[in-house]
Amino acid sequence: MDSPDGSRGHILAMVVRVCAVTAITYYSAKWMLGALDPNSKMRKKAKQVAEQQLRKLNSTASDVAQKFRTRDFTEHEMVIASLLVAPEDIDVSWSDIAGLDAVIQELRETVVLPVRHRDLFRRSQLWRAPKGVLLHGPPGCGKTLIAKAIAKDAGMRFINLDVAVLTDKWYGESQKLATAVFTLAQKLQPCIIFLDEIDSFLRMRGSGDHEATAMMKTQFMLQWDGLMSSANVCVLVLGATNRPQDLDKAILRRMPAQFHIGVPRDCQRQAILQLILQSEQQHPSVNLKELARLTPGFSGSDLRELCRHASMYRMRQFMREKLNTDESEFEEDFPGEDQNYQDCEQLQIQMDDLLKSLTAMKISKFQAHSAFVEKDLDLD
Numbered sequence: 001m002d003s004p005d006g007s008r009g010h011i012l013a014m015v016v017r018v019c020a021v022t023a024i025t026y027y028s029a030k031w032m033l034g035a036l037d038p039n040s041k042m043r044k045k046a047k048q049v050a051e052q053q054l055r056k057l058n059s060t061a062s063d064v065a066q067k068f069r070t071r072d073f074t075e076h077e078m079v080i081a082s083l084l085v086a087p088e089d090i091d092v093s094w095s096d097i098a099g100l101d102a103v104i105q106e107l108r109e110t111v112v113l114p115v116r117h118r119d120l121f122r123r124s125q126l127w128r129a130p131k132g133v134l135l136h137g138p139p140g141c142g143k144t145l146i147a148k149a150i151a152k153d154a155g156m157r158f159i160n161l162d163v164a165v166l167t168d169k170w171y172g173e174s175q176k177l178a179t180a181v182f183t184l185a186q187k188l189q190p191c192i193i194f195l196d197e198i199d200s201f202l203r204m205r206g207s208g209d210h211e212a213t214a215m216m217k218t219q220f221m222l223q224w225d226g227l228m229s230s231a232n233v234c235v236l237v238l239g240a241t242n243r244p245q246d247l248d249k250a251i252l253r254r255m256p257a258q259f260h261i262g263v264p265r266d267c268q269r270q271a272i273l274q275l276i277l278q279s280e281q282q283h284p285s286v287n288l289k290e291l292a293r294l295t296p297g298f299s300g301s302d303l304r305e306l307c308r309h310a311s312m313y314r315m316r317q318f319m320r321e322k323l324n325t326d327e328s329e330f331e332e333d334f335p336g337e338d339q340n341y342q343d344c345e346q347l348q349i350q351m352d353d354l355l356k357s358l359t360a361m362k363i364s365k366f367q368a369h370s371a372f373v374e375k376d377l378d379l380d
């Protein structure tokens, strides 16, 4: 017969063995699930980025109560938090936008002031900032710049929502992510949820949608409705689109404040050119008024490209001339790497450089347009 000590030892050994087997099974299953889950790597990466962004937010918080801890957020919120842009990383302010003074003034009054002076604007339902704002207009005319400048001016957190994160089939749980966008924004408020090319995400919902996508969109809209009905939540859905006609009425209704950011007119183009070239060395021959007159139909982004080409052309010309001269002469004129070229006349952008760049751009625009038309004709 076993002694009581012996049977106790036996039982203990059994318990230890069962515990060990259970633990091994648990961790193996967890490891296998992790290895089989195609999202796990992406989630880990998203979590790291999110933690980094939250640390940045915390570094500007004035007291401990305002600091965010990772454990305050769900797994899905952390995925969305990886799309956060910390205020110090927003490198655009109103002074970086030219020719849009009237729109800027209206946006500041409609959106920025009610956020900055929340206590005052809370006194009336009618004064509150809209929960949805739509910026629409052709590409390259400043919609994204405006969105960032609003966030900076209003001191709002900025979620640059990448729709692929919501619709990526590997993420699977699209509905939970759609919910997380709004719950995260509320935790971080005041906050902007920015949807660039909102038409590609929320275009007219129809039978073409995959079932999961349709459900995710419905969830997104439900959450948005929840946001609209909560009076004290300072979250704004800011959408930008080149194709407002593709948005369905239900979405337009949720975005009562709509601003058209059109192709710049003559004087606006002059202001944009002035802003782009203000920190460049310009030759006295440069006539921005004339250049603005010669560039109808150019967007802000086209004008930037035009100036960049001209400036590169000037630099290449300068290098070509210098490399053709005697090496020792070059050293004499421009000794060493640290030479300050600030006053170098040969590097000043000339009107001629800008006009050459303009001709080149017009040709390439024309060619692109012709190719587009040809493609259309082929399709017919």
Ligand SMILES: Nc1ncnc2c1ncn2[C@@H]1O[C@H](COP(=O)(O)OP(=O)(O)OP(=O)(O)O)[C@@H](O)[C@H]1O
Residues within 6 Å of the ligand: 096, 097, 098, 099, 100, 138, 139, 140, 141, 142, 143, 144, 145, 146, 196, 240, 241, 242, 272, 275, 299, 300, 301, 302, 304
């Ligand atoms: N009004 C402007 N003032 C100064 N720069 C401008 C202006 N509009 C456009 N730009 C220049 O063009 C670039 C592109 O602008 P932005 O991304 O804001 O255009 P967008 O309207 O959002 O275009 P898309 O519809 O293609 O996203 C800016 O980074 C800036 O260099």
